[in-house]
Amino acid sequence: MDDGAQQTRSARRPGRVVGRVLGIPVYLNPSMLLLAVLVTVVYGGYAEAELGLVAPYAYAIGFGFVVCLLGSVLLHELGHALTARRYGIGVRGITLELLGGYTEMDRDAPSPRVDALVSLAGPAVSLVLGAAATAAAFALPDRTVVGEIAFQLAVSNVLIAIFNVLPGLPLDGGRALRAGLWALLKDRHRATEVAAWAGRGIAVLTGLAVLTLYWLQLLTVFGLLFIMLVAFTLWQGAGQSIRLARMSRRFPLVDLGALARPLFAVPSGTPLAEAQRRAGAADRAGDALAVADAGGRLVALVDVAGAAAVPAERRPWVAVDTVARDLGRVPALPLGLTGEQVVRAVQAHPGAQYVVTSGEDVVGVLHVADLAQLLEPRRAGRRPATG
The missing domain is CATH 3.10.580.10 (CBS-domain)
Known part of the structure; x- marks a missing residue:
């Protein structure tokens, strides 16, 4: 999940620098290691049970899927970063963390149009990756390692694209909603606050939906906990956006x-x-x-x-x-x-x-x-x- 896509001067610690892509520093937050272990174990167990692979090889495949997933998230963030650069917005870095990643920029978008384009560039990249992985999954033989990885990448990228266009901050769709409200209301701060409250609504609906799915026995305990963590992160991110909008409204008072x-x-x-x-x-x-x-x-x-x-x-x-x-x-x-x-x-x-x-x-x-x-x-x- 891309939990906010773009930020101007993040309050979070970015983590350790692991390299540069097109001159942009890429940071790896320690929380990403937890996700890597979880996905490796879960996917390795699946490969062992469904594909008949022996344990060491199955978990090596699980780790390979983690690497592919990280690559997908990085490309998603590069969509934001390169679009921002196209419109003269500096990019300080990209951070990969537990629930996805975010791109830190040195200033806000100068207009609603640029804000919307930068926001939607990431989901567009994920959608293209999902389409490419879907085509590969259909072309590859069933019940093979590469075929299964292609299928999982197709599902994960499509889900990332769909989830991130939901209209509520801190999601990409929330920034696009904010851009539209900004153009309509002529007030960026008010638009941010409204889009953030929409994000809190999405967080509540996500929590209710996952509890219902668990009650219907359509979701495992692991799935319940993971998606509840996502909902909690959304709620916190939306609250931070509301706080920043209210602060920004008072910037002219600073003397x-x-x-x-x-x-x-x-x-x-x-x-x-x-x-x-x-x-x-x-x-x-x-x-x-x-x-x-x-x-x-x-x-x-x-x-x-x-x-x-x-x-x-x-x-x-x-x-x-x-x-x-x-x-x-x-x-x-x-x-x-x-x-x-x-x-x-x-x-x-x-x-x-x-x-x-x-x-x-x-x-x-x-x-x-x-x-x-x-x-x-x-x-x-x-x-x-x-x-």
């Missing part, structure tokens, strides 16, 4: 100049307790605590979490330098970035604090918690406040 906390500098070597006392006495306890050298030049930024982790009774004996990070190692955000650019920069370089610069000058510090409070006030309100 680095207003969000950045002023700096309160203390000399290098100052005890942490004394630095905090001075900030409080100056009514600047909410400012970002920085460290200055003997010449007054800022050299480090106190890490909020690191400072909070120091027990109160030890703070008079701990210098600010020990819980500070060299200023050159703190990610920088120049004033003037748009809200979308700020979020992309934070996603690209995750951290708790970012120095805000104007030319070569540091004018403040952005706490990621403040950005989260602005973009997701309801979620941030449920979390404990941080410095």
Whole structure:
């Protein structure tokens, strides 16, 4: 299953790089190993029972089917990636994981038409692969290894194509639905939210359908668990799309100049307790605590979490330098970035604090918690406040 097809700056860890295809990095998520083992065992058992193959050879055939299946998923994702490139959208990589794969792009499609074309390119590739495998299955002799593999590839690719065109995010069909709603409503964020709720509906219907099939004894326990995992993943992916749509609607509110906390500098070597006392006495306890050298030049930024982790009774004996990070190692955000650019920069370089610069000058510090409070006030309100 292709669980989302295209993403702009994924929050997921991509996994290990296993190679490049047409210059595009291909990552293998560790969860894919679980799928490889399951498919090898299940298909190997089938080959042993139905084709009369001895165990080692049967499971080798099962592993061969896994490789063919991975190739099909990779080609599906390349359909998205190459279509995106055709329309000037950069591709960061392709990740293969437990339930299929996804393609990470450096920005969203510029128009509904491009969004729809990129979204549907993957299912189109799967459909072509399914048709080719079907033709091969009919041409090859029955009950042979190559004939059975061709048949299984035909079924799996056709199912991938059909399932992925269902009209709900995070599926490809959901992105196509979003593109159509975007063209109709002239509001990409609203279109994304509607398509994501459709995805949640598909997740619920999938769960109900699989429970019914199991109750009718038309599905094994393994099939029940696997498809329920698919339904759960759909529900989570749709929820993430809803969350991102609501966040994106608030991007224009992001103003680095207003969000950045002023700096309160203390000399290098100052005890942490004394630095905090001075900030409080100056009514600047909410400012970002920085460290200055003997010449007054800022050299480090106190890490909020690191400072909070120091027990109160030890703070008079701990210098600010020990819980500070060299200023050159703190990610920088120049004033003037748009809200979308700020979020992309934070996603690209995750951290708790970012120095805000104007030319070569540091004018403040952005706490990621403040950005989260602005973009997701309801979620941030449920979390404990941080410095």
